Amino acid sequence: MKKIKNQKGVTLVELLISVAIASIVLLLATSIYLFGQNQLTSQTEHVKQQDNVRLGMNIITKAIRSADSDVVEVVDDTTLKIDEDEYRSEHENQRITVNGQPLIDGIIFQIINPQNGRVDITIKSMPDETVSHTTTIFLRE
Numbered sequence: 001m002k003k004i005k006n007q008k009g010v011t012l013v014e015l016l017i018s019v020a021i022a023s024i025v026l027l028l029a030t031s032i033y034l035f036g037q038n039q040l041t042s043q044t045e046h047v048k049q050q051d052n053v054r055l056g057m058n059i060i061t062k063a064i065r066s067a068d069s070d071v072v073e074v075v076d077d078t079t080l081k082i083d084e085d086e087y088r089s090e091h092e093n094q095r096i097t098v099n100g101q102p103l104i105d106g107i108i109f110q111i112i113n114p115q116n117g118r119v120d121i122t123i124k125s126m127p128d129e130t131v132s133h134t135t136t137i138f139l140r141e
Helices: 012-065
Strands: 074-076 081-083 083-090 095-098 100-105 107-115 116-124 132-138
Touching: 012 081, 012 083, 012 100, 012 107, 012 116, 012 132, 074 107, 083 107, 095 107
Parallel strands: none
Antiparallel strands: 074 081, 081 083, 083 095, 095 100, 107 116, 116 132
């Protein structure tokens, strides 16, 4: 029997080890990618909530500041009447409406401690209330 001098190649054990290492590397790369995707999604949602809260605060405060104090009426802690417009916070639908028409979804507002010539408003993102802004508006006479 003749011996082969050049025995190049890999054994079954070497092949199995390299496949196992490649699988572990691929699994780690996939999990890092999925983690990044989840972070992107949650951060995008958080930014959207911040934008909605800021937009709602800008719209409501602009409407209050541009009106005279005699046309601003706090009906209850979720309803604010300015001139002919009624701003309502619908907690069950998680949105703010103006005269029954949806203005912004995903946020609510609450009027805290209304006093003569002053309105404190808190706007929160929904459903988890992670973003919240509070402002005090002094009504002009």
